[in-house]
Amino acid sequence: MIRRAIDWADxxxxxxxxxxxxxxxxxxSSERVRQILAERTRRMAAVVxxxxxxxxxLLLVCRLGAERYAMHLGEVAEVAALGALxxxxxxxxxxxxxxxxxxxxHRVFDLGRLMGGxxxxxxxxxxxxxxxxxxxxxxTGLRVDQAEGIVPIxxxxxxxxxxxxxxxFTKTMVDGLLILDLDKIKALIAGPGK
Amino acid sequence: xxxxxxxxLIASFALVILLTGGMALVAKDGIVRLDETARNLAGLYxxxxxxxxxxxxxxxxxxxxxxxxxxxxxxxxxxxxxxLILNSRKESHDGIKKLLAISVDAxxxxxxxxxxxLIRYDAIQDRVRxxxxxxxxTHAMNQSMGEGEKEFQTIQSILRQISERSVGAVESAxxxxxxxxxxxxxxxxxxxxxxKYERTTILAPNDAATDTAxxxxxxxxxxxxxxxxxxxxxxxxxxxxxxxxxxxxxxHWRQIHEEVMALARENSNLHATELSQGESRxxxxxxxxxxxxxIGVARGVMADASAEAKDLALHLRLSLLITVVLVMLIAIGAxxxxxxxxxRGLSRAVTLANAVAVGDLSQTIMVTxxxxxKDLSVALTTxxxxxxxxATQTRSATENLNSATAEIRASTQQQAAGVEEQLAAVxxxxxxxxxxxxxxxxxxxxxxxxxxxxxxxVQASHAGLHAAEDTTKAMDAIRDQAESVAxxxxxxSEKTQAIGEIIITVNDIAERSHLLALNAAIEAASAGEHGRxxxxxxxxxxxxxxxxxxxxxxxxxxxxxxxxxxxxxxxLTEEAVKRVAYGKEQTDTTQRxxxxxxxxxxxxxxxFQQIVAATNQHQIGLEQTMQAxxxxxxxxxxxxxxxxxxxxxxxxxxxxxQQLARAVSQYRL
Numbered sequence: 001m002i003r004r005a006i007d008w009a010d011x012x013x014x015x016x017x018x019x020x021x022x023x024x025x026x027x028x029s030s031e032r033v034r035q036i037l038a039e040r041t042r043r044m045a046a047v048v049x050x051x052x053x054x055x056x057x058l059l060l061v062c063r064l065g066a067e068r069y070a071m072h073l074g075e076v077a078e079v080a081a082l083g084a085l086x087x088x089x090x091x092x093x094x095x096x097x098x099x100x101x102x103x104x105x106h107r108v109f110d111l112g113r114l115m116g117g118x119x120x121x122x123x124x125x126x127x128x129x130x131x132x133x134x135x136x137x138x139x140t141g142l143r144v145d146q147a148e149g150i151v152p153i154x155x156x157x158x159x160x161x162x163x164x165x166x167x168x169f170t171k172t173m174v175d176g177l178l179i180l181d182l183d184k185i186k187a188l189i190a191g192p193g194k
Numbered sequence: 195x196x197x198x199x200x201x202x203l204i205a206s207f208a209l210v211i212l213l214t215g216g217m218a219l220v221a222k223d224g225i226v227r228l229d230e231t232a233r234n235l236a237g238l239y240x241x242x243x244x245x246x247x248x249x250x251x252x253x254x255x256x257x258x259x260x261x262x263x264x265x266x267x268x269x270x271x272x273x274x275x276x277x278l279i280l281n282s283r284k285e286s287h288d289g290i291k292k293l294l295a296i297s298v299d300a301x302x303x304x305x306x307x308x309x310x311x312l313i314r315y316d317a318i319q320d321r322v323r324x325x326x327x328x329x330x331x332t333h334a335m336n337q338s339m340g341e342g343e344k345e346f347q348t349i350q351s352i353l354r355q356i357s358e359r360s361v362g363a364v365e366s367a368x369x370x371x372x373x374x375x376x377x378x379x380x381x382x383x384x385x386x387x388x389x390k391y392e393r394t395t396i397l398a399p400n401d402a403a404t405d406t407a408x409x410x411x412x413x414x415x416x417x418x419x420x421x422x423x424x425x426x427x428x429x430x431x432x433x434x435x436x437x438x439x440x441x442x443x444x445x446h447w448r449q450i451h452e453e454v455m456a457l458a459r460e461n462s463n464l465h466a467t468e469l470s471q472g473e474s475r476x477x478x479x480x481x482x483x484x485x486x487x488x489i490g491v492a493r494g495v496m497a498d499a500s501a502e503a504k505d506l507a508l509h510l511r512l513s514l515l516i517t518v519v520l521v522m523l524i525a526i527g528a529x530x531x532x533x534x535x536x537x538r539g540l541s542r543a544v545t546l547a548n549a550v551a552v553g554d555l556s557q558t559i560m561v562t563x564x565x566x567x568k569d570l571s572v573a574l575t576t577x578x579x580x581x582x583x584x585a586t587q588t589r590s591a592t593e594n595l596n597s598a599t600a601e602i603r604a605s606t607q608q609q610a611a612g613v614e615e616q617l618a619a620v621x622x623x624x625x626x627x628x629x630x631x632x633x634x635x636x637x638x639x640x641x642x643x644x645x646x647x648x649x650x651x652v653q654a655s656h657a658g659l660h661a662a663e664d665t666t667k668a669m670d671a672i673r674d675q676a677e678s679v680a681x682x683x684x685x686x687s688e689k690t691q692a693i694g695e696i697i698i699t700v701n702d703i704a705e706r707s708h709l710l711a712l713n714a715a716i717e718a719a720s721a722g723e724h725g726r727x728x729x730x731x732x733x734x735x736x737x738x739x740x741x742x743x744x745x746x747x748x749x750x751x752x753x754x755x756x757x758x759x760x761x762x763x764x765x766l767t768e769e770a771v772k773r774v775a776y777g778k779e780q781t782d783t784t785q786r787x788x789x790x791x792x793x794x795x796x797x798x799x800x801x802f803q804q805i806v807a808a809t810n811q812h813q814i815g816l817e818q819t820m821q822a823x824x825x826x827x828x829x830x831x832x833x834x835x836x837x838x839x840x841x842x843x844x845x846x847x848x849x850x851x852q853q854l855a856r857a858v859s860q861y862r863l
Contacts, residue, residue, distance in 0.1 A: 036734075036738065039734075040730070040731070040734040058715070058719045058729075060712070060716070073715070073716055073719040074719065074720070076716050077716070078712075078713045078716055078717075079709050079712040079713055079716070080709065080713075081705070081706070081709060129709065147708075147709070147712050149708075149711075149712065149736055149740075150712065150715045150716075150719075150729075150732075150733065150736075
């Protein structure tokens with residue numbers, strides 16, 4: 001096979017272009033920051049307008065395997081990365097262990113195992129996040145694959161879809177999100193925990 | 195016993211030399227004795243007389259200086275004369291010591307006596323020197339004429355004044371004044387008398403006169419000593435003041451007078467003169483006589499030595515004359531004996547030589563001596579016998595020569611015919627060689643062409659070898675650069691790995707930022723209306739964190755592509771290096787092949803060069819062969835000519851043989 005000869009001039013030109021692009025990226029970082037700040041300002045102004053007109057419910061979206069769950073933000077104390085766990089003897093299968101979070105020992109339960117694994121394809125990735133719940137007798141966290149973010153949902157929509165998608169652990173489903181019934185989960189936690 | 199002429203000559207000359215040497219020894223012994231005598235005469239004996247005369251001269255000088263010292267009045271001159279006396283005395287003693295060193299024992303007794311007398315003379319002279327150096331009369335004269343005279347004149351003046359004043363008043367002066375004047379006149383008289391006898395004492399010619407003058411002077415001194423106190427006491431009036439002065443001056447004058455008289459009484463000059471003229475002169479006379487005796491003895495010894503030298507010279511002259519005559523007689527005898535023994539044998543040899551000169555070879559000689567003359571006679575006899583035999587052989591050889599000459603002429607004619615045939619064969623050979631030479635020239639030219647072509651091939655192979663070497667170097671350079679590229683690519687891969695690690699860090703930061711944003715949103719939500727703005731910020735942070743995670747994901751994807759590209763580049767580079775190595779092996783093989791080919795061509799070139807050289811050598815050989823054939827042809831022609839000449843020479847030789855036969859027939863055998 002006869003290979004085409006290298007056009008060294010073209011090679012040098014492409015290298016120079018790459019170098020120039022890299023330099024432009026470095027130089028435009030301050031401009032990029034300014035644009036981000038402007039966009040943030042704009043969004044903040046928009047949110048203020050929206051919150052004054054409508055009533056929104058804030059939900060924490062978590063991914064567990066291929067499915068995405070949401071829970072009321074008012075039930076969540078914080079989200080943390082899953083750290084080192086100490087597994088006590090004779091612990092229930094759903095209890096992953098105890099985790100030290102800023103000096104406070106938290107119980108960490110696997111959300112997938114608590115829910116019996118139904119419909120959790122691909123759950124159990126290494127790492128993951130811990131969603132710390134509010135108002136628990138013992139500090140408690142639920143391990144999820146990823147806490148993706150917070151989404152505002154109109155409260156009216158949550159009430160409309162409640163009857164159609166209610167099962168053991170979920171209340172309803174909005175825009176593809178399964179809204180968890182944290183009361184049932186807490187009751188479940190209270191059982192094994194005791 | 196053999197006694198050769200050389201031995202005779204050596205014996206004769208040795209005898210003459212021995213006799214001459216003996217004569218020279220006799221003469222040498224006599225000359226040595228004569229020389230010793232002459233040396234004694236010229237040196238030792240003469241030295242004795244000279245030294246004795248030097249002693250005499252020193253004594254004369256000493257005596258003269260002694261007299262001069264006595265004649266001097268100045269003390270300084272007297273001391274200088276005294277020094278000269280001592281110097282002369284030292285010379286005298288040194289002379290005696292010197293003479294003692296060179297004198298014989300008999301003479302030494304006289305010298306001891308002379309030294310004893312000289313010591314005695316020195317003692318007398320020492321007394322003369324002491325008296326002379328005191329110079330008493332001169333000192334006495336000076337005292338008397340100097341200070342004594344002055345004091346005397348003063349006293350006389352005072353006394354005269356007193357006397358004149360007393361005499362001027364004689365008519366009215368009392369008797370005391372007259373008595374004073376009278377006493378002054380008497381004192382003046384006594385003083386003058388004292389001065390007169392003082393001078394007389396000084397000028398007295400002998401001790402008796404001295405004693406008389408001294409007694410007269412002392413009498414006057416006693417008179418003055420008695421009269422002066424009375425005179426002083428008698429002074430009165432204006433003369434009273436002279437009393438003390440007179441007493442003082444008188445005492446002073448008297449002191450001077452006594453010193454003068456003491457010197458005059460000693461009379462050293464007179465005593466010294468008497469001693470010098472008396473005892474010293476006697477001893478000096480003895481010394482003079484002793485020195486004359488010593489000189490006389492020396493002269494006698496010298497005269498004896500001179501007579502002995504004369505006798506010795508006469509004896510030596512006679513001995514030499516006898517020896518010379520004896521040596522001359524012996525030499526003449528030896529010469530006559532030599533001449534007779536040599537000329538007798540030589541005359542016989544001359545007779546034999548004259549007989550041989552006229553062709554008479556039948557003569558012989560007899561010599562009785564056993565020397566070179568006998569050797570010459572024997573040699574001449576042998577020579578005559580040999581000549582006789584040669585003449586006999588010559589006669590028979592001449593006959594043989596005539597027959598051989600006839601045979602030579604016959605063979606010469608045969609040789610001439612053979613040479614003609616040889617000449618024709620040489621011409622045919624020359625033509626053949628000429629053709630061979632032409633073909634050799636063509637062969638050499640072709641060989642040169644082939645060698646030139648091979649030389650060009652060698653140069654081309656060298657160029658190919660250089661090109662292969664350059665290719666090898668280029669391949670090595672390519673390999674080095676490809677390896678450098680591979681290293682750079684690996685380094686880039688390591689950089690991408692570092693970037694990957696950075697991306698991990700950034701991703702981790704994005705993850706943390708994501709969680710932080712979530713927690714912030716949770717806190718904002720719990721804060722209610724007050725946390726609404728904070729919720730917006732938290733949402734923005736979350737968006738940024740998500741965008742960062744996306745970006746890192748994209749970068750990771752790109753890095754994976756880059757890594758794949760790098761791996762591909764490394765593999766391609768490795769393949770390139772392998773191909774370069776393969777190319778280098780091929781180039782090395784090519785280089786070796788070209789090198790071997792170049793060596794083979796070089797060998798071929800050398801072979802062709804050797805062929806060309808051999809062809810040239812062959813050509814040269816052919817040319818030399820041609821030249822040799824030319825020479826052979828020339829030589830054949832010359833041989834033909836020579837054969838003709840040889841035939842003529844053989845004819846001449848035959849004639850000569852006949853002449854020789856006639857000449858040999860003249861010898862008497």
